[in-house]
Amino acid sequence: MSLVVVGSVAFDSVKTPFGAVDEVLGGSATYFSTAASYFTDVSLVAVIGTDFPEKHLTFLKSRKIDIDGLERVQGRTFRWKGEYGYELNEAKTLDTQLNVFQTFRPKLPESYRDRKVVFLANIDPDLQREVLEQVKQPELVACDTMNFWIAGKRESLIRTLKLVDILLINDGEARELSGEPNLVKAARAILSYGPGTLIIKRGEYGALMFREGRIFAAPAYPLEAVFDPTGAGDCFAGGFMGYLANTMNFEESNIRKAIIFGSVMASFNVEAFSLDKIKSLDYGEIRGRYEEFRKLTHFEDLTS
């Protein structure tokens, strides 16, 4: 099955203790689509400016990502500049230039409207709903958001949350959205807003899934060389949603597997700047790391 994603395509300038890159391909929808493309067909909805080079379009097409919904308008592409310290936990944003993203109103090509799986990356919750209205009969809808919308557009965000099946956010966002410092209580509050499943991303500490009173804890893959965490959350979402779109099985056991595939894609992504690592994986490497997660977490039951 194929998956439609709306989000940003951007140029990132990133500095970490291990190097720096200038105006490389980035953006939530770019990372998401690339990660998801290993599992399913992806239809991308985003906006770029006249400065966006052909080589990046060629790359997206090489990953068989449908870019009919990638609108090009007069002006400059979204730019983000950030820096990480040795902890590599949270980026310090140095500069954000929305440019053409500022007035983005996503329009789905006719061919996208019968997609069954939808991912609304971190954009204005008003726009998230506009996108959703353009999809005829979605079977699975997931979204991301950020502190900017939680603080500034809370009411609209809550309306979006009523329409989604799965919310993926980080722990700080979960605390801010719910007003609860304890994550278990925060999760219960957030599930009461609408989503049946909440996934809390915790960076180097992995992810937690909350659903129908149950919790699943997945670790992050311990890596010895983390170069750049930019896009890790989007790659997590891409692997996660890509696997669900591929299997069209939304039972909890499959959602748990999807979380591991998300963790796998995030772990590859942080091993290099920009999309350098995830642009050319093979499915064997992905399966191999999934199996590594099995070994990483395995312990016997009490009858063994």
Next chain:
Amino acid sequence: MSLVVVGSVAFDSVKTPFGAVDEVLGGSATYFSTAASYFTDVSLVAVIGTDFPEKHLTFLKSRKIDIDGLERVQGRTFRWKGEYGYELNEAKTLDTQLNVFQTFRPKLPESYRDRKVVFLANIDPDLQREVLEQVKQPELVACDTMNFWIAGKRESLIRTLKLVDILLINDGEARELSGEPNLVKAARAILSYGPGTLIIKRGEYGALMFREGRIFAAPAYPLEAVFDPTGAGDCFAGGFMGYLANTMNFEESNIRKAIIFGSVMASFNVEAFSLDKIKSLDYGEIRGRYEEFRKLTHFEDLTS
């Protein structure tokens, strides 16, 4: 098999956002012994002052903890005062009065010297080695330490590490001990100092085990009511070492199970102040939470 532990017995005064307690029973060896007592016989080596009340001795004896090695000397018992914020991650120490602990030189009763499993809680690394020299033929030795010794008695600590099989420390201590911000690299460096197994405790994020090139990741149990994290690391060590002493099986599969039992005991401990929760568990509750950890971490392999 029985287990000998050396560490502190103290009075703790603790304030968290959920309450406060004054001069309650605490100390690394107290938490450790109580947690371990659900799995094996425990022989305690520590020091108390003349102010230590009979009721606490009665409690320790009720847990079948051997207190022949609990020396009582003239003076006041060790006191610690700390406070936690809403994050409940790290205590802010407000006051430490070593009192009789200042001049403590642990002496093992003759009856302790043939113990096969030894835990050296966080004390001066010189004393850790003195204790070890008094044990005839230990089969498993583990130790804890802290930033105070890493910074102030590094050379002595490294000498102790050459003699231990398992080191249990937290992530900040692992980074400080190795000088490496990346935990995988930090672990490799620390294993080169001597211990065959390193366990890194990460509080609410669980624990990581490093051993012979392999890694095991255990989550912490997501709790909705964390009242007081004091002693969680010691309870982890107590459950972990207690289970190993009970089974006397030091293979990796059993070490992984022991890590889950450690996590179980830590999770119970933080649900109440002092030893209030772990002083009266039954083994059914412990097994039940172990099974909860199985459900919490379970995901299928790729052939399912």
